[in-house]
Amino acid sequence: MEDYEKLLDETYEKIKPISHSGERFEIPKIEGHLEGTKTILTNIPQIVSYLRRDQDHFVKYLLKELATSGTIKNNILILQRKINSQKINEKIEDYIKEFVTCSQCGKPDTELLKDKGFLFIHCLACGAKHSVRSKI
Secondary structure (H helix, E strand, O other), rough: OOHHHHHHHHHHHHHOOOOOOOOOOOOOOOOEEOOOEEEEEEOOHHHHHHOOHHHHHHHHHHHHOOOOEEEOOOOEEEOOOOOOOHHHHHHHHHHHHOOOOOOOOOOOOEEEEEEEEEEEEEEEEOEEEEEEEOOO
């Protein structure tokens, strides 16, 4: 029995610990560039796909929160003024807190449901259902 424990201890010492943040849901960062007085965001389709949300809902939220106008052409969002990426990423985090993560369990496994004019988040992990603002 002592040999087994000795071998086990040696094995644990040889194994490198896996560096892992513990989070399976990482908030995607925006990609884009400035073109004159406009901000061009190139990875909006990837972000909404990752968040499993409607692109129009996400873009409408961003435009309102950033207080600017914009258009989508060829899956690229063109904002009509210069905005730094840090501010855009903060607004994406705010969107995720309000419209993606469950307020009960904190998991991102949710869906948006509309019922009698109200918008709800339904958590697929814990079953919780709570309302969110429907007017963006």
